[in-house]
Amino acid sequence: MTTTPSIPVVQGAKKTSLQFDGDALLLSRPHEEARIPLAAVGRVLAEGRSVTVELTAPAGAVPSAHRIDGTSEAAATMFAAAVNAALPEVAGRDTTADGAGLVEARTLSPNWRARKLRTIKRGSYALLGALAVAGVLVCVLGDPFVLIPLAFGGVVGTAALAAGANAFANWYREWRLLRHGVTTFAAEDPQEPGRYLYVDPAGLIRHVFTWSGNMGVKIVYDPRDPGNVVLPRAALLRRGEFCAGLFLVLLGLGAHASAIATVVLTILDPTALDGPA
Secondary structure: OOOOOOOOOEEOOOOOEEEEEOOEEEEEEOOEEEEEEHHHEEEEEEEOOEEEEEEOOOOOOOOOEEEEOOOOHHHHHHHHHHHHHHHHHOOOOOOOOOHHHHOEEEEOOOOHHHHHHHHHHHHHHHHHHHHHHHHHHHHHHOOHHHHHHHHHHHHHHHHHHHHHHHHHHHHHHHHHHHHHOEEEEEEEOOOOOOEEEEEOOOOOEEEEEOOOOOOEEEEEEEOOEEEEEEOOOOHHHHHHHHHHHHHHHHHHHHHHHHHHHHHHHHHHOOOOOOOOO
């Protein structure tokens, strides 16, 4: 893979980026990607820590623009100067055409990490909601003092299940990609140490962060979702994560089972947990 050192990748706030890719600019946002052909670019402006890509437009019309904030001021200046210098050499470029019609945009589905966290959050909220209902039942039908062990067991159990589910999800993702993913090498970005670049099947330059200290690292990505990428770990670390996830899930299930038993016993017989008189 080759990169263009004179035109840096511009990283903005909220996980946005802008990069030069041959005959186009690639704009990435968390839920959207846009390919802006150089033929559609009127000029690129660097204003402090912001970069604005103005598109070509008919005379008298207000040009459409794409803006990224929170960038490195030096990178923004270098990027704008390099792209503006390349624009006059673009074949077939018409500065009076409507460049907005040449932009290709697509909406991205949530990545694996967002889907994982959303599922874990929903499950945790459901368990905490059930805990609240159980607390009300105990107060109305049983002994309110039981709320203390009930809340402790429920919160500990929910936290353990969430941590265990996260560990299992990470383990399963890596296990699946190692068997069904695409293995390649990513090269370190000379402009940003710790950031490694790789090219997906569609030609889009993607990145992954790691502090390996090497010029290149081996990665594995999902062919159906090239942004879903892992850096393979030693088998011992993967097994350790699996065991940790199993322990946390069992701990969480045990804590919730104890809480449920306490609620049932208290409702059936409010004095059952008082012990011998």
